[in-house]
Amino acid sequence: MLALLIHISSLSQNPSALYQNWETAQDNLKDSDPNNDYTPTLPDFSFAGYHHGEAGLPSSFTQDVYDVTDAAYGAIPDDDVSDKEAIKLAIAAAEANPNGGIVFFPPGRFVVNDSSVDDPSEVIRISKSNIVIKGSGSGSGGTELYQIDYTTHPSMETSDWVCPYLFLFWNGEDSANNYITDVTGNAERETYSVEVANASGIAVGQWVELYVKNTATAFVNEELSPYTTADLYDPTNLKMVKNGVEVREIHKVVAKNGNIITFKEPIHRAINATYNWQINNFKALEEVGVQDLKYTGGFIWQHLHHQAPQELYPGEGKSGPHAYLSSSGWSGIQFNHVVNGWISNVEFSNMSQVAQFKFSAYCSALDNRYVGNPGHNYISTNSATGCLIGRNTDSTTGIWHGCGLNAVSIGNVIWRCDHPQNGSSGMEVHASQPRANLFDVCKGGFFFNMGGSTGALPNHLRHMVLWNFEGVSYQSTGVKSWRPNSETKYAKFLMPIISGLKGFSMSSEANQYQENESPGTHVDEESLYEAQLAYRLGALPGWATLGIKDKGYQVKKTRVYPNPFTLEIEVNHLNGAFKELILMDITGRRVYYQSVEGLNEAKVLPTLDQKGSGIYVLKLVGDITVESHKLIKK
Numbered sequence: 001m002l003a004l005l006i007h008i009s010s011l012s013q014n015p016s017a018l019y020q021n022w023e024t025a026q027d028n029l030k031d032s033d034p035n036n037d038y039t040p041t042l043p044d045f046s047f048a049g050y051h052h053g054e055a056g057l058p059s060s061f062t063q064d065v066y067d068v069t070d071a072a073y074g075a076i077p078d079d080d081v082s083d084k085e086a087i088k089l090a091i092a093a094a095e096a097n098p099n100g101g102i103v104f105f106p107p108g109r110f111v112v113n114d115s116s117v118d119d120p121s122e123v124i125r126i127s128k129s130n131i132v133i134k135g136s137g138s139g140s141g142g143t144e145l146y147q148i149d150y151t152t153h154p155s156m157e158t159s160d161w162v163c164p165y166l167f168l169f170w171n172g173e174d175s176a177n178n179y180i181t182d183v184t185g186n187a188e189r190e191t192y193s194v195e196v197a198n199a200s201g202i203a204v205g206q207w208v209e210l211y212v213k214n215t216a217t218a219f220v221n222e223e224l225s226p227y228t229t230a231d232l233y234d235p236t237n238l239k240m241v242k243n244g245v246e247v248r249e250i251h252k253v254v255a256k257n258g259n260i261i262t263f264k265e266p267i268h269r270a271i272n273a274t275y276n277w278q279i280n281n282f283k284a285l286e287e288v289g290v291q292d293l294k295y296t297g298g299f300i301w302q303h304l305h306h307q308a309p310q311e312l313y314p315g316e317g318k319s320g321p322h323a324y325l326s327s328s329g330w331s332g333i334q335f336n337h338v339v340n341g342w343i344s345n346v347e348f349s350n351m352s353q354v355a356q357f358k359f360s361a362y363c364s365a366l367d368n369r370y371v372g373n374p375g376h377n378y379i380s381t382n383s384a385t386g387c388l389i390g391r392n393t394d395s396t397t398g399i400w401h402g403c404g405l406n407a408v409s410i411g412n413v414i415w416r417c418d419h420p421q422n423g424s425s426g427m428e429v430h431a432s433q434p435r436a437n438l439f440d441v442c443k444g445g446f447f448f449n450m451g452g453s454t455g456a457l458p459n460h461l462r463h464m465v466l467w468n469f470e471g472v473s474y475q476s477t478g479v480k481s482w483r484p485n486s487e488t489k490y491a492k493f494l495m496p497i498i499s500g501l502k503g504f505s506m507s508s509e510a511n512q513y514q515e516n517e518s519p520g521t522h523v524d525e526e527s528l529y530e531a532q533l534a535y536r537l538g539a540l541p542g543w544a545t546l547g548i549k550d551k552g553y554q555v556k557k558t559r560v561y562p563n564p565f566t567l568e569i570e571v572n573h574l575n576g577a578f579k580e581l582i583l584m585d586i587t588g589r590r591v592y593y594q595s596v597e598g599l600n601e602a603k604v605l606p607t608l609d610q611k612g613s614g615i616y617v618l619k620l621v622g623d624i625t626v627e628s629h630k631l632i633k634k
Helices: 002-009 017-030 084-096 217-224 239-243 528-537
Strands: 064-067 101-104 108-111 124-126 131-134 143-146 167-170 179-182 193-195 207-214 245-257 260-263 278-281 289-296 331-336 342-349 353-358 364-366 369-371 377-382 388-390 401-406 413-415 426-429 438-440 443-445 465-467 470-472 497-499 515-517 559-561 569-572 580-585 590-595 601-604 614-621 626-633
Touching (some): 017 515, 017 528, 017 626, 084 101, 217 245, 289 331, 377 426, 401 413, 438 528, 569 614, 580 601, 590 601
Parallel strands (some): 064 101, 124 167, 131 289, 143 289, 167 331, 289 342, 342 364, 342 369, 364 388, 388 413, 413 438, 443 470, 465 497, 497 515
Antiparallel strands (some): 179 278, 193 260, 207 278, 245 260, 559 569, 569 601, 580 590, 580 614, 614 626
């Protein structure tokens, strides 16, 4: 048996103490003793995605179908004539139906923007809920939308990033959502309720925005600690100083008790009511999507960051009058003020910017691909909450900014996205105050090609989690998340939480990370998002297992706590599946043994001397199951 245990232990038993800490905190919230409750290091990311991850994307629909090739609309595939007006007519017909509709494209190529006949400044807008743009597949014999020409904006020659996305899902709401009431009580991060001045204008089931924007020096200092404005380039021009600390979180109200409102999702930024937090109304489109098609742009030149294609404008420098061609000219799909929307099974190529979730929440971009000529940006969030960008692949030499996020994005998950590891592409973290976002089981580049002007830095504030990431950085060892100005005026990340990082190693200098668990070796909890989702729902839903090599992935149901421990360890939810409990020190020496055959719970009281502080592994052994839990003794 001992030989068997040693063999099993060598087969990648590396449980995450960070995850165990999070799990224990969740368990404690469920008991009746409030003294056990504490805030875990990790945020809870399990609510990210379409319908909070509780349902897969729609595969069938009840809405009426509006075929763009019907005579009433007039699109003709494969004739190289613009179908933009026909598409707009089909969308208008679907929007006239109170139940919405499926705007359907049969097989073939459809031209969606041709400046010889179309107004290139005019977008194809969807302004009602329950409208789905659906093709006949993204592969051979499917549907292709071909954007011949770039979109235009009056300021594009001086601001190269402003060319609009051609397909815009937007209800007309602007960024200033309507005020409802003030927040009057403090709240810790990862809790669910807030006290407000007057809850009469808030209804259960309503979407609201938890919002603050405040220039108080103490607030700015709190956000940047342990760094200060002096650690950033040109501190007097920092947007955070001039415009204020800004947080936007979108939540669904699930309960109201007097002036206490409770959200479905946890709050990711602690609330100090003295900084004038407020609750705003959040009006959004719902159940809108794009799926099952190719989207081909016209960006066919070598991409140079914020610079015109030299094949067309040789010698034109950075941010010249034609840099918009590279930066934003061919921008595809944007969701603005959308909840429960999706982009899935779309093959993109030859784009400047692919897709963006802006001022949106709990949307998903799943199973998309990028081929052809790489451009500026892949799929990202912009001031979004709880969106899931997952299982997306860049099959080129590398889009400059891979999947990622920017602005006041919070609680978003970049999940199982695959990018080149050749140093030409970095996951996007574009500054302007993102917080508490997760990069989960992704491949590519990190801490370079991230984006963000010097005035918008840091790239990311607290609680960015980099989980089981594999890839490259600007160097292979001693990588700094917060690079001093003596090295570069860019690249500032506020002490990320890192677990299972492979491919490069972090600097050991002070304040370069909050945690750096298991460097060089992935932890057993392959995906943090999946583990947290399975914990919350009781099992991993079927939609989340698609594309995972180990289809049998299950989160551990056994609970081992507290972690760290002092004198005793509680073990429950054994369900009679184990026979033996063994506690080993870091060298593999057994320091405690207990039979647990037939038990559902056990109490471990190891006899450890005062020098016994450190890392231990608690191993549970059954006939067909072995579990390991990494523990820390104070």
